Amino acid sequence: MLSAFRLPTRTTITPGALSKLVTEIRELGVERPFLVFDQGLSETRWPPIVRDALSESCDEIQEFSDVDPNPRVRKVDRAGELARQFDADGVVGIGGGSVLDTAKIVSMLARNPGSCKDYEGKNLFANKPIPFIAIPTTCGTGSEVTWVAVVSDSESRRKISIKGDGMYPSLALVDADLIQTLPRSLISYTGLDALTHAIEAFVSRRSNPISDALATRAITLIMNHLEPCVNDPNDASHRSEMMKASTLAGIAFGNADVGAVHCLSESIGGLFDHPHGLLNAQLLVPVMRYQHDMVRKKLDGISEWASSDKMLDQIEQLISRLNVPPLQSLAIPVESFGEIASLAERNNSNASDPRNMAASDYRCILDGLH
Numbered sequence: 593m594l595s596a597f598r599l600p601t602r603t604t605i606t607p608g609a610l611s612k613l614v615t616e617i618r619e620l621g622v623e624r625p626f627l628v629f630d631q632g633l634s635e636t637r638w639p640p641i642v643r644d645a646l647s648e649s650c651d652e653i654q655e656f657s658d659v660d661p662n663p664r665v666r667k668v669d670r671a672g673e674l675a676r677q678f679d680a681d682g683v684v685g686i687g688g689g690s691v692l693d694t695a696k697i698v699s700m701l702a703r704n705p706g707s708c709k710d711y712e713g714k715n716l717f718a719n720k721p722i723p724f725i726a727i728p729t730t731c732g733t734g735s736e737v738t739w740v741a742v743v744s745d746s747e748s749r750r751k752i753s754i755k756g757d758g759m760y761p762s763l764a765l766v767d768a769d770l771i772q773t774l775p776r777s778l779i780s781y782t783g784l785d786a787l788t789h790a791i792e793a794f795v796s797r798r799s800n801p802i803s804d805a806l807a808t809r810a811i812t813l814i815m816n817h818l819e820p821c822v823n824d825p826n827d828a829s830h831r832s833e834m835m836k837a838s839t840l841a842g843i844a845f846g847n848a849d850v851g852a853v854h855c856l857s858e859s860i861g862g863l864f865d866h867p868h869g870l871l872n873a874q875l876l877v878p879v880m881r882y883q884h885d886m887v888r889k890k891l892d893g894i895s896e897w898a899s900s901d902k903m904l905d906q907i908e909q910l911i912s913r914l915n916v917p918p919l920q921s922l923a924i925p926v927e928s929f930g931e932i933a934s935l936a937e938r939n940n941s942n943a944s945d946p947r948n949m950a951a952s953d954y955r956c957i958l959d960g961l962h
């Protein structure tokens with residue numbers, strides 16, 4: 593299952609990277625940008641800064657700021673339709689995973705007809721998406737360097753993935769200054785999502801030596817810098833290391849895929865709309881303990897930890913110190929466990945997991961947490 597490593601996205605990771613937007617938008621030849629962000633960000637200083645940068649070379653900008661957490665098909669389609677009507681020739685997304693995934697799909701829908709649902713799967717669109725510039729404002733999504741976008745389908749109450757070679761962002765501007773305005777709980781949850789990306793990529797059946805190098809580096813950075821970053825988001829060095837880690841983890845899972853933690857969290861998120869990062873933070877250790885025998889050897893190879901047992905203990909303690917509420921606090925009805933387990937088994941990433949996970953395995957993990 594080994595696959596070749598790739599990253600077609602031109603990626604700049606440095607504090608202040610946002611200032612490059614003015615020249616980058618010119619170089620891409622974008623004249624009619626479609627700007628995507630959400631209400632949470634509209635209260636910060638970032639949208640006016642992006643607007644000003646775009647205005648330097650673009651006469652008209654179309655904005656879409658109506659992005660919900662766990663974006664839904666209908667709203668993403670509406671954004672796509674607006675981009676078509678505006679005749680957008682580029683998309684700029686600034687935000688967390690929901691915003692970047694929405695913007696990524698809009699860049700595809702701008703040149704392809706119908707609903708995003710029509711493109712569930714891989715490479716199902718005929719026309720090349722318009723250029724997409726991704727500017728993350730959380731330290732977790734990784735969407736700025738992957739070809740996939742996830743959207744919630746209200747009808748089937750599940751999350752669908754849309755991916756394709758042309759859906760990699762043209763450009764990622766990863767600027768640690770942008771997480772300064774992020775609430776501390778979101779730094780925790782998104783940082784733990786990044787940790788999940790790195791660990792799942794590392795133990796994945798699809799991992800390769802390059803994704804392994806990125807994943808292990810990301811794990812070390814997150815274990816060393818997430819907690820201090822949460823405690824003091826004004827500390828530039830911790831912020832910067834977390835932002836770097838998030839993108840490295842994104843590149844790793846963009847190549848190696850994720851596994852059982854995401855299979856479960858996406859199933860629960862699709863049914864009950866709970867935040868993605870929170871669910872991963874709650875599920876990471878229980879899933880890793882469940883499949884420890886399958887991944888022990890590989891995890892033991894990470895030199896920073898004396899053993900994978902110690903590593904798991906440290907991750908568990910970190911999650912506890914970050915005050916992540918347990919899964920029980922979400923009161924997920926036990927009657928839905930069967931459906932969650934079966935959705936997790938059918939998730940595309942299930943095949944990448946190091947252990948053959950059947951619905952009964954997922955059910956066993958859920959029962960253990962009840």
Ligand SMILES: [Fe+2]
Nearest residue numbers: 785789868872
């Ligand atoms: Fe994730």
